[in-house]
Amino acid sequence: MEFEDLIKNDKKLLQHPYDSSISPSDTFPIKRAEGEFLYLYDNKPLIDGMSSWWCVIHGYNNNFINDALKKQIERMSHIMFGGLTHEPAVNLAENLNEIIKGRFDKFFYCDSGSVAVEVAVKMAFQYQMGKGNKKRNKILSFKGAYHGDTFMAMSLCDPVNSMHKDFGGVLHNNIFAPRPKSDFFEKYNNDHLETAALLEENAENIAAVIIEPVVQGAGGMWFYHPEFLNKIKSLCDYYDILLIFDEIATGFGRTGKMFAFEYSNITPDIICLGKAITGGYMSFAAVGTTKNIMDRVCSPKGPGAFMHGPTFMANPLACECANASIRLLKQMELSKTLSGIQKIISNYFSEASEFPFVKDVRILGGIGVIETFEDVNIKTLTDKFIKRGVWVRPFKNLVYIMPPYIISEKSLKKLCKSVLDGLWEDFSKK
Ligand SMILES: Cc1ncc(COP(=O)(O)O)c(C=O)c1O
Structure with a gap:
């Protein structure tokens, strides 16, 4: 043209x-x-x-990713993931498990970062249903956050300064804590105290806390002290609230570590991965958690199965792309x-x-x-x-x-x- x-x-x-x-x-x-x-x-x-x-x-x-894709195209470009499985998907779970140092052993694949956030939140709601906590239907998020453009994801973005402020009336009603302010490179200043108060007041209604670890990205590009994450994890454990890390932007090395949560001493309950997961070749995302949490998500006290299944989940081309990208990261x-x-x-x-x-x-x-x-x-x-x-x-x-x-x-x-x-x-x- x-x-x-x-x-x-x-x-x-x-x-x-x-x-x-x-x-x-x-x-x-x-x-x-x-x-x-x-x-x-x-x-x-x-x-x-x-x-x-x-x-x-x-x-x-990139030649290495190109070759991996070409080989995979000749084997199969796509098959449904309901009732079927394939090597690229299983290899990817093993690769992710390895680079996250075995801290997550259950992965759910989906199409994009925003959908990964939807999936993570749904897991948290189902987890609470599995525990009989049906009232726990809100998420605590942070001012300055950005988690995507789909409706639940929008409802977790900064409610005032985000691109989504105009949608207030149609969004899920979540709870917002002040953004962590202590600088990444300076002394930690007890930023978690206001979050602690909000959790104490609302714990009965909160299913999960979601946060972008260390770097709040599109909501303002703020870098904050990792100690905040340690403190929030203790609070979440105390109230039996799940902690979701949105590493869609920070994952796969961008902050200097493979995952930004490695700057803290803790592991979240659920992690959202996207963007660089395929080396930027294809739209793809993954949500990681533990078998223990997933068993609770699938408890007969709730729906009894994880109720999500995008048509293109675990697309073999995307999985193989991600495998190639991780191989390159490991060599680097x-x-x-x-x-x-x-x-x-x-x-x-x-x-x-x-x-x-x-x-x-x-x-x-x-x-x-x-x-x-x-x-x-x-x-x-x-x-x-x-x-x-x-x-x-x-x-x-x-x-x-x-x-x-x-x-x-x-x-x-x-x-x-x-x-x-x-x-x-x-x-x-x-
Ligand atoms: C932290 C974070 N979460 C979620 C998303 C949404 O990802 P996607 O644009 O792939 O839906 C983004 C995108 O910028 C992001 O930076």
């Missing part, structure tokens, strides 16, 4: 995420992608600073790679702290965040980034990068410098 037709038909026929159909934003057609580069139609390369929303950790067009020196990325981002982004329009700079593992006082102009800033050959998609007052782990040192330095230069140029013109 010619470039002009693509642009015209895209505008005419497609609805892009979080965008208006009345005045749609510009989109940039990408012809192909390779390694850390996205190629525009005129073959101009853009260094991808977003890993396509945290997913493409091994880069685009993950913490060394991520600390190398963190160091380069820090070297560059520390300069941004001096910019008069910058409120805060936060860096952890493969995530670099620049928070400005005022919201950025997404269009003008994106244009400045594209002009410099990088793809970074800011939102509100946050300009952040989370590059693929395979990014070369040269590309990472160019990415960081382009972010600083683009920001400076855009804000100094205001």
Whole structure:
């Protein structure tokens, strides 16, 4: 398709995420992608600073994942998972169990992060039904949280500052605690006390607590102290409330450890995994828990079986993709790679702290965040980034990068410098 037709038909026929159909934003057609580069139609390369929303950790067009997929396509692309099973699914459960160090031994596969959150919450409700706690039909979540765009997931996002505030009237009524504020790198400041009070007051109605461990992502890109997680786990155990960690964004190395919960001393009861699970190749997610919890979920006191079953769950192509991605992660020196990325981002982004329009700079593992006082102009800033050959998609007052782990040192330095230069140029013109 010619470039002009693509642009015209895209505008005419497609609805892009979080965008208006009345005045749609510009989109940039990408012809192909390779390694850390996205190629525009005129073959101009853009260094991808977003890993396509945290997913493409091994880069685009990765030979190892391509080969695994090609082999799997010839065996079978899809079969239903009700009553049938297959090797890629079982291998993946073994692989996940291994990289989570045996802490979860029961996995449920689904299609996307938001659906994984739905599944985890349903597990928690069924668990409480299994214990005869039928009144426990609320979830405690945190201000600043983001858990996805489906209805239960929306009802767990920050109720005031999220994209979902407009849906208040139709959402499940959950309970919100203040977000943990102690900085990841500083002293812990008893942030859990307000959550403790809310749990004490509402325990009879709460089935589970859900939290993004260590990094609250799309709700504000906040990094907080892992001690908070230890404290919340003790509280949950005390009240027999399940603890769900949403590692959809943080899982598979992004924060510098394979899973962000490894910064704490505890293991959650349920974990949601998605995004980078397939190395960013396919939409797929997994929910992990223990056999003990799953037995309670399936207790005859409740429905007697786990009542969920998406058509494409355990899709063999996606499972095989995930197996290949995990194999690559295991071959990689993950913490060394991520600390190398963190160091380069820090070297560059520390300069941004001096910019008069910058409120805060936060860096952890493969995530670099620049928070400005005022919201950025997404269009003008994106244009400045594209002009410099990088793809970074800011939102509100946050300009952040989370590059693929395979990014070369040269590309990472160019990415960081382009972010600083683009920001400076855009804000100094205001
Ligand atoms: C922490 C977290 N949970 C859930 C989701 C939803 O995942 P998906 O977009 O795959 O539905 C996201 C997506 O950004 C996320 O960051």
